[in-house]
Amino acid sequence: MKIISLIVIALAAAQFAWCQPGDDTLRFYLSKSNMVIAGEMQEGICSTSSFQACSFSIRVDEAFKGGAVRGDIVAFQTESFWGDYALPCHAEHAKCIVFLTPGKETGHWKVADPWFGMQNYSSFLATSIKRTLGAG
Numbered sequence: 001m002k003i004i005s006l007i008v009i010a011l012a013a014a015q016f017a018w019c020q021p022g023d024d025t026l027r028f029y030l031s032k033s034n035m036v037i038a039g040e041m042q043e044g045i046c047s048t049s050s051f052q053a054c055s056f057s058i059r060v061d062e063a064f065k066g067g068a069v070r071g072d073i074v075a076f077q078t079e080s081f082w083g084d085y086a087l088p089c090h091a092e093h094a095k096c097i098v099f100l101t102p103g104k105e106t107g108h109w110k111v112a113d114p115w116f117g118m119q120n121y122s123s124f125l126a127t128s129i130k131r132t133l134g135a136g
Helices: 002-018 023-032 123-135
Strands: 035-046 052-065 073-080 095-102 109-111 118-120
Touching: 023 095, 023 123, 035 073, 052 095, 052 123, 073 095, 095 123
Parallel strands: 073 109
Antiparallel strands: 035 052, 035 095, 052 073, 095 109, 095 118
16 A cells, blocks of 8 residues: 555655646647647748738748647748737747648648747757646
């Protein structure tokens, strides 16, 4: 009985050591995404209205989820109310992490969330994605 209790305590402690407090939020966005990749932005074209519809392409450096492999060029679209504001990862050759889902109307990839779908590259975020997907 003591051995079983020790095993249960060890497994519980390992779970707390593996998961981080912010993993619930990241897990939510990962669940909304069919593909999650990190890479270098290749090009982007946006409309000029306050409601921006943008088309981007990214060269994959690392695939966390989905069928992309290193070196692939993935085209995707965003829609949001950024107006004149653009994230640094919108610039050509910037590194970013994108959370994507198939677009229903166009058949192209689109960001899974207008606010969280494109993130400036961060090694901490990349490590957290790998850890969260591994903890699955």
